[in-house]
């Protein structure tokens with residue numbers, strides 16, 4: 001089965017392709033739709049509403065079933081920030097500045113619990129469905145590792161004690177990540193009839 005994946009993030013698309021390998025689901029990213037050049041709206045206050053907003057938009061524009069995800073990092077000591085604003089947390093809105101700002105805000109802070117969350121939404125002729133995955137961990141005191149993207153260098157997942165997310169292989173990350181846990185539900189979401 002073929003679905004559009006509403007993303008232009010090549011790294012994310014690569015992770016999801018690996019997560020879905022062998023599932024029989026093929027994803028086409030927005031790069032396959034050069035006419036769809038506009039920014040896709042994602043201004044809702046929650047991850048699942050944002051994922052639904054993106055998937056609905058792409059389904060309406062293309063007429064093809066679409067899966068979208070919305071993800072981000074919630075830090076308990078910052079009352080859930082950066083949350084849905086994870087991509088544009090710092091004024092520069094890039095990973096090194098976002099990470100530096102987060103480390104700065106947590107300087108001297110012992111409570112460093114955090115989690116990545118990923119909501120997925122499927123929208124097509126059969127309706128709308130959502131699912132979510134989470135990955136619990138701690139914010140490190142300095143960046144480490146070269147893998148992954150975004151906040152991976154400063155996130156210490158509880159499933160791999162002593163290692164940052166950016167120090168994991170893609171397979172190791174996908175096994176425990178918020179995105180892996182969300183997208184592994186996609187085959188059953190597509191089969192669900194309600």
Ligand code: IMP
Pocket residue numbers: 009069070071072073086087098116148149150151152177179
């Ligand atoms: P998006 O809404 O899924 O594009 O994610 C928003 C932002 O959350 C990204 O730009 C990253 O800053 C952060 N993020 C989401 N997933 C990950 C991840 O797997 N690792 C690190 N950062 C992530």
